[in-house]
Amino acid sequence: MKSIQSTLLFFSSFLLMSLIGMSAYSQASQDGWISLFNGKNLKGWTQLNGTAPYKVVNNEIIGTTKAKTPNSFLCTEKKYGDFILEFEVLLDPTTNSGVQFRTNSSKSYNNGRVHGYQFELDPTARAFSGGIYDEGRRGWLYPLSLNPKGRKAFKNGVWNTCRVEAIGSTIRTWINGIQCSNLVDNVTSSGFIALQVHAIYNEKNAGKHIKWKNIRIKTNNLESERWALDPEVKEMSFLINKLTKNEVDNGWRLLWDGKTSEGWRGAKLDHFPQSGWDIQNGELTVLATDGAESTGPGDIITEKVFSSFELELDFKITKGANSGIKYFVDAELNKGPGSAIGCEFQILDDKNHPDAKAGVNGNRTIGSLYDLITAENLSTKGRSKQFKGIGAWNKARIVVKGAHVEHWLNNEKVVEYDRSSQMFRALIAYSKYKNWSKFGQWPSGHILLQDHGDTVHYRSIKVREFN
Structure with missing residues (x-):
């Protein structure tokens, strides 16, 4: 009798855990968030341009600065159009970095140079983290000179939680819940996500680390997931000879x-x-x-x-x-x-x-x-x-x-x-x-x-x- 009870208890527990697992899986599917990093290796990523090393340690991607090599980019193999991207980042306060999105690379453009939008990571006194830079093309599109409040969002020496909403021609960023930029631009509609290790030109700056974790993306039901706008954050539009609804209003x-x-x-x-x-x-x-x-x-x-x-x-x-x-x-x-x-x-x-x-x-x-x-x-x-x-x-x-x-x-x-x-x-x-x-x-x-x-x-x- 005791053996039968033990067996029934085991199967009951197994069934309960299965139902909990199915429920969790269903919830994840309903939420629509997809992890871009499995926490174990760099499967699904490829490196372009520079040769700065990337490795995985303790569920983190760690990039390390290396002298005498151009900007290095660890890129998703998949491309994304409209999405919401979230990630956490911690970087050495003496180095610059960024996360690329709607970014591309082709032999027809500067022999494969990575180019596209970049979520700036700037731990210096300039404090442009969360601004939007057009890597390899037009330079700064949304410097944080447009948003003094946003310049206080990034914190040195701790993990920072970052968010990008790229939906249609609108691109908005947040750091630690504070809105940093509000850009309207329609030059590029899709591309890969990439983690940048910036080029350095002095050997003494080699060996500095940039760490990323909890990188996830959502590509459906985006309008319902948008965060509320900070009315003090200026919208900057690069549409040609056109006005946005906000501008008209x-x-x-x-x-x-x-x-x-x-x-x-x-x-x-x-x-x-x-x-x-x-x-x-x-x-x-x-x-x-x-x-x-x-x-x-x-x-x-x-x-x-x-x-x-x-x-x-x-x-x-x-x-x-x-x-x-x-x-x-x-x-x-x-x-x-x-x-x-x-x-x-x-x-x-x-x-x-x-x-x-x-x-x-x-x-x-x-x-x-x-x-x-x-x-x-x-x-x-x-x-x-x-x-x-x-x-x-x-x-x-x-x-x-x-x-x-x-x-x-x-x-x-x-x-x-x-x-x-x-x-x-x-x-x-x-x-x-x-x-x-x-x-x-x-x-x-x-x-x-x-x-x-x-x-x-x-x-x-x-x-x-x-x-």
């Missing part, structure tokens, strides 16, 4: 429609120039003439005037090019030779155009308030202003709220001033604008794109006004 509108000259005219004309400004493929281009100021087709201005506003646009320059974005322009002041009069966000090839060495202390370089205030990185101490180079698209932003004005270059603030201040008036008194009464202090004015005789391209010109 917040008062943005396209200042150029991407197809016609509607809303614009020549600064010294009652119509748009008949030649010299080209509209093709969603780009508004001033064509090269003789490199002089407004001796070709001339500047163009908005038909409407603006007072308090935020202006954003993309620009791309050719070698040695000069142009500018002017605001508070009074088109009636200068009917003779030269450009119309207004405050100017300088656009310039600093390396190849002589104007970069003119003026005072670099106040004619790219991003500067032309001839008045020199552009420098005000967002991140010790970091240079960020110009992405000739032939690359760069982002300019001008923010005017009453007397307060800011210039932003590629999402980092480079100029800030009060146009009603005594200091501003003193700068005017010693500049080329000294003969224009109350220059820069007019209540409103046109927005202008300058013809300076060089080929420069513009697109995605948008604006919102403040009360």
Whole structure:
């Protein structure tokens, strides 16, 4: 009898454990999360580009820095489109790293160089962890200069819990429950996940460790899993000549429609120039003439005037090019030779155009308030202003709220001033604008794109006004 009871007890226990196991398996299936790392080996992963070593210890993937090798990437063999990715990371506070997503590698692109979106891991004082960098292509898309609160999310010396939501064209990141970025970009829709060990160039920096664990991904029922947005985290869109719903809801509108000259005219004309400004493929281009100021087709201005506003646009320059974005322009002041009069966000090839060495202390370089205030990185101490180079698209932003004005270059603030201040008036008194009464202090004015005789391209010109 005792033997029968023992046998029944065994089978009852076995059945109960089986049911619990089935329930757990069912729950995992319902949740839809898939582990990308089995905790034992690197099955399902492959290494690309550099030769820094990766190994598995105590259910962790450990990458180790190695000198004289390019960036190393441990990549999933499978590619993913829309997903939510979560992982934990712990890295040496003296090294940089990242986690790639929607990333690719092909011989046709830089001989197989890994390229795509990267969740930045930055333990330095710059504190850009959780920002989004476009590895091997466009550089920074969402630096944490856009989100000071997010710069405090990452903690050195402990495990950090990270999350990426890549759904359609929206890409959002969190660290330890704090939202870091909110990007809209549609350049790449799918690719692999990869763990980066950054290249180092000094042997003394070799042997530093980056550790990852609990790497999991979800690819279905994503909308219901989205985390709530922090309203203080700025949305940054790289859509071309389009507005997001959020932008429309917040008062943005396209200042150029991407197809016609509607809303614009020549600064010294009652119509748009008949030649010299080209509209093709969603780009508004001033064509090269003789490199002089407004001796070709001339500047163009908005038909409407603006007072308090935020202006954003993309620009791309050719070698040695000069142009500018002017605001508070009074088109009636200068009917003779030269450009119309207004405050100017300088656009310039600093390396190849002589104007970069003119003026005072670099106040004619790219991003500067032309001839008045020199552009420098005000967002991140010790970091240079960020110009992405000739032939690359760069982002300019001008923010005017009453007397307060800011210039932003590629999402980092480079100029800030009060146009009603005594200091501003003193700068005017010693500049080329000294003969224009109350220059820069007019209540409103046109927005202008300058013809300076060089080929420069513009697109995605948008604006919102403040009360």
